Amino acid sequence: MSTKQKKVVEIRTSPHLKKAISVEQIMRNVVYALLPVCAWSVYQFGISVLALILVTTLTCILTESLFCKLSNRPNSVGDFSIVITGLLLALTLPPGFPLWMAAVAGFVAVGLGKSLFGGLGYNVMNPALVGRAFVQAAFPVAITTWTPGFAAGRFVEFIPSTLALPFMSPVDTSDWVTQKAVDGFTGATPLALQKFEKVTVDSIDLLTGAVAGSAGETSALLIFVCGLYLAFRKMMDWRIPAAIFAGVFIVCMPLNLYNPALFPTPLFMILSGGLMLGAMFMATDMVVSPMTPRGVWLYGLVIGVLTVLIRLFGGLTEGVMYAILVANALSPLIASVSQPRIYGARKEETES
Amino acid sequence: MGLFNLFRRSKTFRHGVHPVAHKEQTAHLAIRRLPFAPKIVVPLSQHTGAPAVALVKPGQEVVRGEPIAEAAGFVSVPMHAPVTGVVRAVDALVPTAAGPKTPAIIIETYEAATQAVLYGLDQDMEQMSQQELVEAVQKSGMVGLGGAAFPSHVKLMPPDGKVIETLIINGCECEPYLTCDHRVMLEQTDSMIAGIRAILRATGAKRAIIGVEDNKLDAVSAIREKLPDDGVISCEAVETKYPQGAEKMLIKSLLGKEVPSGGLPADIGIAVYNVGTMAQLGELIPRSRGLIERVVTVSGPGVEKPGNYLVPIGTPLRFLMEQVGSTSEANEVIIGGPMMGMTVASLEVPVTKGVSGVVVLEKEAEDQQDRPVYPCIKCGACLDACPINLNPSMLGQLASVRQYEVMESDFHLNDCFECGCCSYVCPSNIPLTQYFRIAKAINRETRAQAA
Numbered sequence: 039m040s041t042k043q044k045k046v047v048e049i050r051t052s053p054h055l056k057k058a059i060s061v062e063q064i065m066r067n068v069v070y071a072l073l074p075v076c077a078w079s080v081y082q083f084g085i086s087v088l089a090l091i092l093v094t095t096l097t098c099i100l101t102e103s104l105f106c107k108l109s110n111r112p113n114s115v116g117d118f119s120i121v122i123t124g125l126l127l128a129l130t131l132p133p134g135f136p137l138w139m140a141a142v143a144g145f146v147a148v149g150l151g152k153s154l155f156g157g158l159g160y161n162v163m164n165p166a167l168v169g170r171a172f173v174q175a176a177f178p179v180a181i182t183t184w185t186p187g188f189a190a191g192r193f194v195e196f197i198p199s200t201l202a203l204p205f206m207s208p209v210d211t212s213d214w215v216t217q218k219a220v221d222g223f224t225g226a227t228p229l230a231l232q233k234f235e236k237v238t239v240d241s242i243d244l245l246t247g248a249v250a251g252s253a254g255e256t257s258a259l260l261i262f263v264c265g266l267y268l269a270f271r272k273m274m275d276w277r278i279p280a281a282i283f284a285g286v287f288i289v290c291m292p293l294n295l296y297n298p299a300l301f302p303t304p305l306f307m308i309l310s311g312g313l314m315l316g317a318m319f320m321a322t323d324m325v326v327s328p329m330t331p332r333g334v335w336l337y338g339l340v341i342g343v344l345t346v347l348i349r350l351f352g353g354l355t356e357g358v359m360y361a362i363l364v365a366n367a368l369s370p371l372i373a374s375v376s377q378p379r380i381y382g383a384r385k386e387e388t389e390s
Numbered sequence: 391m392g393l394f395n396l397f398r399r400s401k402t403f404r405h406g407v408h409p410v411a412h413k414e415q416t417a418h419l420a421i422r423r424l425p426f427a428p429k430i431v432v433p434l435s436q437h438t439g440a441p442a443v444a445l446v447k448p449g450q451e452v453v454r455g456e457p458i459a460e461a462a463g464f465v466s467v468p469m470h471a472p473v474t475g476v477v478r479a480v481d482a483l484v485p486t487a488a489g490p491k492t493p494a495i496i497i498e499t500y501e502a503a504t505q506a507v508l509y510g511l512d513q514d515m516e517q518m519s520q521q522e523l524v525e526a527v528q529k530s531g532m533v534g535l536g537g538a539a540f541p542s543h544v545k546l547m548p549p550d551g552k553v554i555e556t557l558i559i560n561g562c563e564c565e566p567y568l569t570c571d572h573r574v575m576l577e578q579t580d581s582m583i584a585g586i587r588a589i590l591r592a593t594g595a596k597r598a599i600i601g602v603e604d605n606k607l608d609a610v611s612a613i614r615e616k617l618p619d620d621g622v623i624s625c626e627a628v629e630t631k632y633p634q635g636a637e638k639m640l641i642k643s644l645l646g647k648e649v650p651s652g653g654l655p656a657d658i659g660i661a662v663y664n665v666g667t668m669a670q671l672g673e674l675i676p677r678s679r680g681l682i683e684r685v686v687t688v689s690g691p692g693v694e695k696p697g698n699y700l701v702p703i704g705t706p707l708r709f710l711m712e713q714v715g716s717t718s719e720a721n722e723v724i725i726g727g728p729m730m731g732m733t734v735a736s737l738e739v740p741v742t743k744g745v746s747g748v749v750v751l752e753k754e755a756e757d758q759q760d761r762p763v764y765p766c767i768k769c770g771a772c773l774d775a776c777p778i779n780l781n782p783s784m785l786g787q788l789a790s791v792r793q794y795e796v797m798e799s800d801f802h803l804n805d806c807f808e809c810g811c812c813s814y815v816c817p818s819n820i821p822l823t824q825y826f827r828i829a830k831a832i833n834r835e836t837r838a839q840a841a
Contacts, residue, residue, distance in 0.1 A: 047733070047735065048722040048733060049735050050722070050733050051732070051821075051823075052724075052726075052808070052810050052823065053810030053811075053814050054722065054724055054728040054733070054749075054751065055566065055729060056761070056813075056814060057407070060764075060818075061764040061767055061819075062764075064767075064817055117764065157765065158765055159765030159768065159818075160765060324769040326768075329768055329770030329781070329783055330770075334770075378773065378779040378781065379779060380779045380802050381642070381648055381649075381805065382638065382648040382649050382650050382652075382653070382805070
């Protein structure tokens with residue numbers, strides 16, 4: 039560079055290098071990891087689930103855009119985090135969930151769960167679960183109405199309840215279920231069967247997803263594999279699911295040994311219901327989980343223990359959602375009690 | 391994140407990052423001498439501590455190696471003429487990499503001069519007492535050549551009650567692009583060992599450990615071959631990881647000890663020196679000469695002839711860049727390495743004693759492009775990168791609401807040594823290190839005002 043060439047020189051402060059990975063990349067990879075789960079769900083339950091996924095995702099995107107516009111923020115749909123919320127929300131809903139209710143869930147999830155707090159990075163709880171908790175309270179019947187998978191003609195016709203008109207109660211699906219279902223379908227999830235009838239479903243069925251349940255939480259194996267992909271790309275903290283499984287094990291194992299007839303095995307607990315999806319994709323939501331190494335383990339243990347307690351001793355059959363929401367709320371507290379010990383900290387010095 | 395770090399080979403510390411090293415550009419290139427610039431600029435303050443005091447007057451002729459400024463106190467070092475020439479000014483204000491202008495001696499080089507160093511007497515290091523050695527080190531104008539530029543002789547005199555038991559010789563060179571220490575270890579092994587022996591005597595330390603990153607195993611074997619048999623000096627490979635070359639990290643890797651928060655390595659009986667410093671001391675002390683040149687890595691995508699150059703102290707960057715050539719895309723000149731170095735605003739900035747490298751980056755480099763800043767998504771990548779175990783995410787959030795005092799009192803801001811790992815890994819592209827630097831500066835100012 040001689041004096042003849044006038045050039046603009048960049049002035050920055052160190053570091054002058056950046057690792058080539060961005061928020062957008064992380065979020066996009068979570069979406070990639072969720073797509074197989076969605077695909078399996080669509081294969082299992084047909085076009086109703088496809089419509090459900092599209093409706094929640096679209097509602098979430100539109101809500102985010104609306105709130106960005108209202109609060110004069112640049113539109114943040116491009117960071118893909120909102121797509122994750124939409125997909126996860128759909129996967130937690132029953133396959134025949136009325137679409138208009140799904141839209142309500144999507145609006146609440148993003149509006150109340152995320153945008154009101156200031157958008158990406160500022161929310162306190164997992165938005166998808168906030169949406170689901172809202173519809174669980176608002177539409178208790180619809181959200182516990184399960185329909186069988188692998189029904190004949192599932193790719194050409196909707197489950198009747200899917201197309202319920204807005205603000206109308208969905209039609210009763212029991213007739214449709216008896217007409218379509220394979221023999222013995224009771225509409226009860228494995229957890230309900232276990233809780234009320236003490237029937238434990240085979241682990242193999244839980245792994246492949248040949249059971250009743252929410253759209254995306256039936257094949258534990260597939261969800262686990264997709265989660266592993268994220269863990270290996272270092273876009274998900276493997277310690278959280280590990281801690282959750284450990285928490286479940288710690289509570290479940292003694293109970294099961296004490297009375298196997300009354301209490302299920304830890305393996306059944308881990309594979310059934312929404313635990314796998316919750317552990318792999320929702321508890322690991324970076325924004326709402328603690329960051330400190332000890333905090334991460336504590337957070338996972340809290341979720342695992344709470345889930346089992348709610349499932350076994352609470353009024354509900356499923357406890358993952360509330361366990362995660364409670365742990366989300368606790369996460370700042372967990373973070374503040376688990377600050378890491380810094381290099382060279384003096385012993386006599388208390389946490390100043 | 392731990393999952394893959396379970397199978398570690400070399401000694402190391404926890405956390406840290408793995409930036410692309412880019413050392414292949416210059417690692418194989420032997421040290422070459424750079425021509426003398428027509429004008430040499432020697433700032434009086436190139437080191438930590440009091441600026442030196444000029445001994446020369448404008449118009450005076452100086453011989454290469456002659457003292458031109460003397461130390462102003464204990465924490466200060468003298469300057470020596472890097473070229474034979476005539477002094478043009480003794481208090482000219484020149485720009486520095488750090489920003490503010492600083493007084494400097496300007497020497498016009500005699501083009502016809504032989505530039506032989508005619509200064510200095512031979513002396514036998516083995517005969518010198520501890521005190522004489524410390525004085526000799528100060529007289530040589532030696533500072534830490536790794537980049538900190540802290541006067542070397544000060545570290546030889548630990549505070550009362552502290553004893554230096556172990557010397558750690560830092561040959562990690564963890565910054566990307568830089569290879570000058572690597573070349574020094576390969577080419578000046580004997581001087582380096584001589585320097586270490588002198589410092590061992592001066593401090594009374596019982597042993598010295600040379601720590602080298604395991605991407606420079608050729609240097610490790612070259613050093614081990616020439617080590618004396620008494621076993622006082624040893625050479626260890628440590629994991630290639632940034633910031634392995636930070637003294638706190640290297641101490642942890644090699645000895646498993648931690649420097650107390652807010653303290654110095656001397657508090658746990660350790661002194662850390664750079665390999666380049668040792669090589670220069672081993673070269674200069676026996677001849678009682680001063681530090682007038684140093685090895686500088688000039689590298690980066692924006693340089694046409696990258697290499698390791700022996701550069702006279704005071705060579706302006708403009709002259710250096712003309713000699714090595716720069717590409718038309720070059721847009722950022724960094725003094726030091728890209729992780730902790732400073733960009734210069736003017737090419738009039740001279741090479742000083744603490745400059746280990748000049749890295750020129752290009753506009754289109756992938757890791758150079760401006761990326762949008764997202765809010766913190768609490769991914770925790772910075773916590774897994776911070777070698778000091780701080781919580782950069784929390785510190786960053788506090789900085790954005792200007793809670794600088796809380797950062798210091800509750801979140802150990804002053805333990806941050808600005809290695810840049812947190813900014814490097816942040817997927818949201820939040821300039822964390824930069825925030826912390828500002829926070830520290832503001833806290834210093836507030837304290838100064840209160841006092």
